Amino acid sequence: PARHLEVAAALGADTAGAAEADAGALLADTLIAMMRATDIPNGLSAIGYGEDDIPGLVEGAHAQQRLLVGAPLVVGKKDLAALYKDAMAYW
Incomplete structure (x- = not known):
């Protein structure tokens, strides 16, 4: 979970105060936001x-x-x- 938070932060997510239990969801949300921002097809x-x-x-x-x-x-x-x-x- 700590590595997930590090990667999310490196990708621009606000990880201040984020719990390790939420790290996977935060990283997934960050990646999806990037995919949407760059018009990557939805699956x-x-x-x-x-x-x-x-x-x-x-x-x-x-x-x-x-x-x-x-x-x-x-x-x-x-x-x-x-x-x-x-x-x-x-x-």
């Missing part, structure tokens, strides 16, 4: 993907084991599906 749905595309995205990503083996946890298809579902929209 995969904004660039044409939908929930029906998730199985294909999962299969494509899961086949890239050279990228997944370096993850700190084992990344399975369920994990990838959840990641893609969450990435459909950020705000």
Whole structure:
């Protein structure tokens, strides 16, 4: 949590008095504000993907084991599906 506060501050967030318990949300809000300010599309749905595309995205990503083996946890298809579902929209 302390590192999250450091990064949020480095990105311009006001972290004065912020509790470590709120660090993740503060950092996420800061990143989303930056994304909105720079007109980054709001997730995969904004660039044409939908929930029906998730199985294909999962299969494509899961086949890239050279990228997944370096993850700190084992990344399975369920994990990838959840990641893609969450990435459909950020705000």
